[in-house]
Amino acid sequence: MAYSYDDENIFAKILRGEIPNDTVFETEHSLAFNDIRPQAPIHVLVIPRGKYVNYDDFAANASDEEILDYTRAIAKVCEMKGVEAEGFRMISNAGHNGVQEVPHLHVHILGGRNLGRMLTPA
Ligand code: AMP
Numbered sequence: 706m707a708y709s710y711d712d713e714n715i716f717a718k719i720l721r722g723e724i725p726n727d728t729v730f731e732t733e734h735s736l737a738f739n740d741i742r743p744q745a746p747i748h749v750l751v752i753p754r755g756k757y758v759n760y761d762d763f764a765a766n767a768s769d770e771e772i773l774d775y776t777r778a779i780a781k782v783c784e785m786k787g788v789e790a791e792g793f794r795m796i797s798n799a800g801h802n803g804v805q806e807v808p809h810l811h812v813h814i815l816g817g818r819n820l821g822r823m824l825t826p827a
Pocket of ligand 1: 715724726738739740741742743750797798804805806807808
């Protein structure tokens with residue numbers, strides 16, 4: 706699937722330095738920052754610097770180097786936040802049915818409390 710990328714999305718603006726962010730960790734290809742509206746005591750977003758709309762787009766089209774960097778960045782954030790011990794949740798919303806608000810790939814890392822069941826009935 707070929708996704709079209711919107712250069713004006715808010716995470717693109719963060720990556721260009723036009724909007725501030727509360728950085729947790731960064732690498733050559735990835736940036737992790739605290740969510741502005743946290744839904745748990747720990748709520749970090751991890752994004753690639755490349756222009757990928759969602760995880761499907763990234764997994765299909767990113768370079769091996771980007772995929773390795775991003776995957777390891779997620780692990781580093783989990784380590785920094787100490788979520789392994791008590792557990793956590795990773796979510797990556799995509800598109801309309803996934804109720805994706807920002808069309809730049811982001812993984813939510815949520816922890817610090819019991820997060821309940823994965824989905825509630827619609
Ligand atoms: P999603 O619905 O998966 O696209 O989630 C988008 C997330 O981005 C939401 O949890 C928002 O709170 C978060 N968000 C939006 N703008 C910002 C921002 N400027 N800095 C940090 N997080 C943001």
